[in-house]
Amino acid sequence: xxxxxxxxxxxxxxxxSAQDIYTQKNxxxxxAEAQRITNDYNTQLALDANQFLIFxxxxxxxxxxxAKIEExxxxxxxxxxxxxxxxxxxxEMKDILTRxxxxxxxxxxxxxxPIAVVD
Numbered sequence: 001x002x003x004x005x006x007x008x009x010x011x012x013x014x015x016x017s018a019q020d021i022y023t024q025k026n027x028x029x030x031x032a033e034a035q036r037i038t039n040d041y042n043t044q045l046a047l048d049a050n051q052f053l054i055f056x057x058x059x060x061x062x063x064x065x066x067a068k069i070e071e072x073x074x075x076x077x078x079x080x081x082x083x084x085x086x087x088x089x090x091x092e093m094k095d096i097l098t099r100x101x102x103x104x105x106x107x108x109x110x111x112x113x114p115i116a117v118v119d
Contacts, residue, residue, distance in 0.1 A: 034060035
C-alpha cells in the first residue's frame with residue numbers, strides 16, 4: 001500500500017512540476033526575449049507593476065514551450081502546434097489582463113509575436 005501511494009505521489013508531483021517554468025530549461029535568451037516582448041506590449045497595454053511581472057513570466061513560459069515545439073516539429077505540424085500554443089497563451093492572458101487590455105493584446109499580438117516569419 002505504501003508503495004502505491006509513493007508511486008502516485010511521484011507521478012502527481014512530476015505532472016505538476018512539468019507546468020512550472022522554474023523547472024523548465026530556462027536560458028538568458030528566454031529571459032531577455034520575454035523582457036523585450038513584455039516591454040513592447042506594455043507600451044500599449046499600460047500594465048501595472050503586478051501585471052507586468054506576471055505577464056513577463058507567462059511570456060517566458062510560452063517562449064520555452066515555443067522553443068520545444070520548434071525543436072521537435074517541422075512544416076505544417078509545427079505551424080499547427082504553434083497556433084494551438086498561441087491560442088492557449090491568449091486564453092491564459094485572460095487571468096492577467098483586464099477586458100480592455102485583452103482586446104488590445106489580441107489586436108497587436110500578431111505584430112509582436114507572429115506565429116512564423118516567412119523568408
